[in-house]
Amino acid sequence: MSTSATHPADDDTMKRDTQSAHSPTTQAAIAARVATFARADRWFEGLTLSFALLVLLSLAGLLVSLMYEAWPAFRAFGANFLVGTTWSPSDNVYGAVIAIYGTLATSAIALIFAVPISFGIALFLTETCPLWLRRPLGTAIELLAGVPSIIYGIWGLFVLAPLLQAWVQPLLVATGLPFFAGPPLGIGIFTAGMVLALMVIPFTASVMRDVFETVPPVLKESAYGLGCTTWEVVRNVVLPYTRVGVIGGVMLGLGRALGETMAVTFVIGNANRLAPSLFAPGNSIASTLANEFAEADPALHVPALFALGLLLFVITFFVLAAARWLTARGTRRAGI
Amino acid sequence: MATNLPSFTAVDPGLYRRRKVTNAVGLVLSSVSMALGLIGLLWILWTLAYNGLSALSWDFFTKSTPAPGSEGGGMANAILGSLMIVGFAAVVSTPIGILAGVYLSEFGRSSRFAQATRFVVDIMLSAPSIVIGLFVFAIAVATVGHFSGWAGSLALSLIAIPVVVRTTENMLNLVPGSLREAAFALGAPRWKVSVSVTLRAVKGGVVTGVLLAIARMIGETAPLLFTALNNQFFSTDMAQPMANLPVVIFNFAMSPYEDWQKLAWGGAFLIALVVLAINIAARVLFRDKVQA
Numbered sequence: 127m128s129t130s131a132t133h134p135a136d137d138d139t140m141k142r143d144t145q146s147a148h149s150p151t152t153q154a155a156i157a158a159r160v161a162t163f164a165r166a167d168r169w170f171e172g173l174t175l176s177f178a179l180l181v182l183l184s185l186a187g188l189l190v191s192l193m194y195e196a197w198p199a200f201r202a203f204g205a206n207f208l209v210g211t212t213w214s215p216s217d218n219v220y221g222a223v224i225a226i227y228g229t230l231a232t233s234a235i236a237l238i239f240a241v242p243i244s245f246g247i248a249l250f251l252t253e254t255c256p257l258w259l260r261r262p263l264g265t266a267i268e269l270l271a272g273v274p275s276i277i278y279g280i281w282g283l284f285v286l287a288p289l290l291q292a293w294v295q296p297l298l299v300a301t302g303l304p305f306f307a308g309p310p311l312g313i314g315i316f317t318a319g320m321v322l323a324l325m326v327i328p329f330t331a332s333v334m335r336d337v338f339e340t341v342p343p344v345l346k347e348s349a350y351g352l353g354c355t356t357w358e359v360v361r362n363v364v365l366p367y368t369r370v371g372v373i374g375g376v377m378l379g380l381g382r383a384l385g386e387t388m389a390v391t392f393v394i395g396n397a398n399r400l401a402p403s404l405f406a407p408g409n410s411i412a413s414t415l416a417n418e419f420a421e422a423d424p425a426l427h428v429p430a431l432f433a434l435g436l437l438l439f440v441i442t443f444f445v446l447a448a449a450r451w452l453t454a455r456g457t458r459r460a461g462i
Numbered sequence: 463m464a465t466n467l468p469s470f471t472a473v474d475p476g477l478y479r480r481r482k483v484t485n486a487v488g489l490v491l492s493s494v495s496m497a498l499g500l501i502g503l504l505w506i507l508w509t510l511a512y513n514g515l516s517a518l519s520w521d522f523f524t525k526s527t528p529a530p531g532s533e534g535g536g537m538a539n540a541i542l543g544s545l546m547i548v549g550f551a552a553v554v555s556t557p558i559g560i561l562a563g564v565y566l567s568e569f570g571r572s573s574r575f576a577q578a579t580r581f582v583v584d585i586m587l588s589a590p591s592i593v594i595g596l597f598v599f600a601i602a603v604a605t606v607g608h609f610s611g612w613a614g615s616l617a618l619s620l621i622a623i624p625v626v627v628r629t630t631e632n633m634l635n636l637v638p639g640s641l642r643e644a645a646f647a648l649g650a651p652r653w654k655v656s657v658s659v660t661l662r663a664v665k666g667g668v669v670t671g672v673l674l675a676i677a678r679m680i681g682e683t684a685p686l687l688f689t690a691l692n693n694q695f696f697s698t699d700m701a702q703p704m705a706n707l708p709v710v711i712f713n714f715a716m717s718p719y720e721d722w723q724k725l726a727w728g729g730a731f732l733i734a735l736v737v738l739a740i741n742i743a744a745r746v747l748f749r750d751k752v753q754a
Contacts, residue, residue: 163651170653174565177558178579181627184620185582188593191600246495254489255496263496265745270503272674272741273734274681276708280715280730281506284513284723324502331499355485378588385590387684388712412592412684419596419688435596442590450584 192436199429207433213398213409215418220430222437224400228315228410229438232390233383235319235404240326240383241376247327248334252364253356264335271328279392282321287312287393290320295405307403311395316404318394322386326379333375337368337456371456377449385442387412411438507734514731517724526696527710533721537729539696543705546698547611547690548679551618556672558619559626563668564656566627567634580631586624594620595685603689611704614690621682622675629671633664670748677740681733683708707733 199207203220210221251264291312298306341364349359365372395407396417409417411434422428521536528535562579570576595617602613637660645655661668691703692710707729714726 167652170656171565171569174561174569177562178565178570178576178627180558181562181586181623182575182579182582184623185586187601188597191597192593195596195600195604243495243498246492247499249488249492250496254492263500266503267499269738269741270499272677272737273503273506274683274708274737276681276683276711277506277510277730277734280711280726281509283715285505285509327499327502355481357485357488358481360488381588385588385592387590387592388708391712392715412590415592415596416684416687419599420691432596432600435593438590439593442588443585446585446588447581449588450581 188439189436192432192439196429196433196436199426199433202426202429207430208437211400213414215423215427218426220426220433222411222434224398225409225411225414225434226437227400228318228394228408229384229412229441231315231404231408232318232322232394232410233380235316236322236326236383237376237380239320239323240330240379243323244327244330244334244375244379245372247331248338249360251331251335252338253360264332267328267331270324271332275325275386275388278321278325278389282317282389282393283313286321287317290317299405304402305404308401308405310405311407313393313395313407314405315394315408318390318408318410319404321389321393322383325386325389326383329382330375330379333378333453334368334372337371337375337453338364340371340456341367368456370452374449374452374454374456377445377452381442381446381449384445385412385438387416391416411435510727510731510734513724513727514734517728518731522725522728527694527705527714527725528722529694530719535721535725537707537710537725537732539693539705540707540710540729541732542696542698543611543690543693544680544707546700547614547686547704547706548618548676550612550615550700551622551679552672552676554615555619555622555626555675559623559671559675560630560661560668562623563627563630563634564661566631568652568656568660583624583627586620587628590684591621591682592684592687595688598685599688609689609691609703611690611700611702614686614704614706615700617685617689618679618682621685622679625675625678626668626671629674630664630668633667633671634660636667637663666747670744673740673744673747677737677744680740681708681737683712687712 199220203210207220208222210219211223212219212221213224214220247267251260251267255263291310295306295310295312295316299308299310345363345367346359349363354362390410391413394410394413396409396413397407398409398414399406401408415431415435415438418427419431422431519536521534523536523541524538525534525536526539527537566576566579570579598613598617598620602616603609641659641663642655645659646652650659686706686709690706690709692713693703693705695705697704711726711729711733714722714729717723
């Protein structure tokens, strides 16, 4: 239409078009057409909105159904559920402390190893890596994030656990520290933490790399221009600038570690007791669920497991919400 | 910040050396971290190939999982079960995820409802998958009284939908506003602009999102443990408990029988191969899209 309008010979047809557009029948047809468009648009918007609503409702439904199913356990044990140190299906006594301890201890070990290594990887990828290697190496780290957790689990059980048992744990036992005591079994809380560390690294490293890339080059160049070394630039310019985002990345990794099920279930040893040594087998919230749920007694065992699940969800919810808020703040800060 | 910076008023060769050493140590440690990450990936892949390749045989793909104590057997029922459960979940979650993504990007934009949905999508992306299994158990297993393939599909859909929503919305946000305006100026209705202009412009990116969601579902084990459960026999009935690769791998790897563990390695190798292949394919697709 626009091409014909630029052509002077088409002026007549243009005039005819405008005239015919004002004739009552065409006007009605156009009006009808526009009304159909509007109706279809409302329908389409309603359709997409209903699916967005579905996503929103699935979270609400998840919370409500977990609370509903867990209610008998909370009614039976009250606050004792949260502070009880016995988890015994045979005695019908359920306390969450063993599982909470297992979850927190494995996640803490994972972060102790994963945070410095992730920082190193992000630093390497943004500052020292030759440009042509950045893409393939970054992809390799992202592929590590794509490996299913059951693969980490089977690898941890058959490869990492025997290795730690033979080489690492005897050395640590020799230090005589109370949390490195007991027989080196290979499996246990320590090994679960190590497998989790490897799983968390790609997530935390990717976030750190992304926030490091938001640092305006002019800031770094000024520091280099003053004679700073690469390490000083990272330490005094990049890190202070990206602090919030880096913490967000760590929180995201923590959220992953807390909720990870299969990798932990394979190597944690699945024993419902509290032990001071990190080499002792234990249980996390997720591994307790994975091991016991399918064969649990519906009377009180199943509600107790639902209560554990609710607890896990609430903890990860807050950690992930904090991670999201921090990473959003960390990456939004563009410009100086 | 400025107080940490070295002072240049006096030349101190010792300070200069210390700074250089700190820098060298920091950069070497950073390279070592990178090497550790790569070694981790290669080590896992090598272990999988070493233990898994020898387990793959004709029987692996044609025979069902063996009964306790019996010899031989394969993973045929589990492979088929996984394909059906994941396939159905993909068919359900793709349109839901894409349309919800369209809503967030084209209609909701910065409304409070859209913000809340985005928040929920981000939480669901990283929420513990075993909790999603619990939820589906409560609504789709406890209510009908038995485990089923449908319940497994439902659990996987809940995991896949946020992945598709997030990538679709991110991709649509990359479409320049002028493209939409041009279509509106021609008198196109909004649904037509969405379907034939913006979604078409980011087709590659949306396909990438769906592929990544499928890759994620193939490896998910926790949500299937108490939804699809397992089935020792060959079954195509989605209303009954259904064998699937991840759960069979879990059960067999934890079993004391050596030939079961061998099957588990074979299954793990197969899953890793498919998941990594999809991840790489998705990246290649996406890269072409960005360059175009």
